[in-house]
Amino acid sequence: MRILLVEDDFRLSSVVVSTLRRAGYEVTHVPTVADALTAPTCDLILLDLNLPDGDGLALCRRLRRDSDVPIIVLTARGDENARIAGLHSGADDYMVKPFSLGEMRARMDAVLRRARPRAAGVRDLGPLRVDLDGRAATVDEVPVPLTRKEFHLLALLAAEPGVVVNRDRLIAEVWLASGPGVSRSLDVHMARLRTKLGDAVRLETIRGVGYRITPARRTPVTD
Incomplete structure (x- = not known):
């Protein structure tokens, strides 16, 4: 930004x-x-x-x-x-x-x-596809089961790939609240989201600032 x-x-x-x-x-x-x-x-x-x-x-x-x-x-x-x-x-x-x-x-x-324009359409980050209208995510066309908050976080990050999205903004838009408990909850949700997405993308923690999502470079599979 x-x-x-x-x-x-x-x-x-x-x-x-x-x-x-x-x-x-x-x-x-x-x-x-x-x-x-x-x-x-x-x-x-x-x-x-x-x-x-x-x-x-x-x-x-x-x-x-x-x-x-x-x-x-x-x-x-x-x-x-x-x-x-x-x-x-x-x-x-x-x-x-x-x-x-x-x-x-x-x-x-x-x-x-x-x-910001209303979220609409699809965001593709390598094998990850985020359907903002359908509120669904897939990796290699396989559905990823996400909670409401997990999808909201993913949608905010996927809307600005490569950009550090501030912690305060994520908390304000997803939890509509603030405080130490909410901040810890953000970290927990991000850890779960990272696990569910696997190596499809890089979900980076920028310490003290926020989070950034970028397409991951997968190692090609050879016979």
Whole structure:
């Protein structure tokens, strides 16, 4: 998941960038409007409105005109008129400084969830096929018996193969709760899922961050 942070406060930026990178995100930080307009493509934009070389609201309108990437505005102005102006400029959400990193992560997850298209169709990862509509998984065309939670976890991972899916997001979407007990339950469910899928895919644990699924390279069978 690629994040573009447009923020000229380098102290705040360093904290946000390090937090998001630890959570498994790819982050590009730029401090100006000019840099934002030439930045690489991304999946979500965190946009400060008070930039040194231009109007943040105008930048927001231009970014929205050119793409449908979710935008979260970051600003010190929290009055109603400022919020309305930000949302009318194309922002998907609005955060007033100072804000907690936990709130930022929660708002990012919510915006990305709303922007994500509904799961549909089939995902193929080597011999593993995940039927999102039929809520079924097969390996080499053999059905894999999965519980509701196991399938939900697999569907979230299979939707983004090769990408580290954050633990907090998995817990929020599958358990709709939080806490140490739920975190341990996630690990248990992942261990069971790994056992059921066998060598069809690589289901990696990224310690302290989340999980990633990729097609496995099987050794060819020879006579």
